[in-house]
Amino acid sequence: MMARRTARAEFSCVKQYYELFAIALISAVLAGCGNSHVCASGALNVSPQNAVADHSAPTPANSQLFLAFGAGLPVGCVATQSNLINVVWSVSDPIDVSISNMQGNTFGTASCINSTAVPVTITATLPASANHNKSVSGTATLTCN
Numbered sequence: 001m002m003a004r005r006t007a008r009a010e011f012s013c014v015k016q017y018y019e020l021f022a023i024a025l026i027s028a029v030l031a032g033c034g035n036s037h038v039c040a041s042g043a044l045n046v047s048p049q050n051a052v053a054d055h056s057a058p059t060p061a062n063s064q065l066f067l068a069f070g071a072g073l074p075v076g077c078v079a080t081q082s083n084l085i086n087v088v089w090s091v092s093d094p095i096d097v098s099i100s101n102m103q104g105n106t107f108g109t110a111s112c113i114n115s116t117a118v119p120v121t122i123t124a125t126l127p128a129s130a131n132h133n134k135s136v137s138g139t140a141t142l143t144c145n
Contacts, residue, residue: 040131042072044087044138046124055096055112055144063111064142066099068124071138083108086130092121096144112144119143 051064067083089099089108096114099122100106110122119141128135 040073040134041070041126041136042074042134043070044084044124044126044136045069045071046122046138046140049140050119050143051110051140052143052145053110053112055115059111060109062144063109066108066110066122066124066140066142068108068126068138070126072136084124084126087124087126090123090125091142092123096120097122097142110142112142114144116142116144 045068047067047069048064051066053062053064055062066089068087070084085103085107087108089101089110091097091099091110093116096116097110097112097120099110100108108124110120120143122140122142123137124139125135125137
């Protein structure tokens, strides 16, 4: 009789152990799901913010290299602080300023063709296809003397 009670007590203890283990496992899985949000950039920072180049100077003095960095990430997201190479560059005055979208050393380099009366807006756009279905952009200015 005593052996039967001891066996039941051991079984009950093992059962409680497995129940606690199952609860801990489920809790760990659910806690891991709490950080499963999308780490998409909410904005782009373009550097330098303001630049000046001489349109009459020979290359490269008539140019300015611009860089784009992801910004506005949700809390808990980690991103490398490096120049984005999957943005599309554009300018507000394509007659007086050109900008390179060619991958390589000239990517993001704006060149003054003529002088500008007002600063030209340089825009970097990260397409939705490269940012979890959310297109974002950032701007800077270039004045051509």
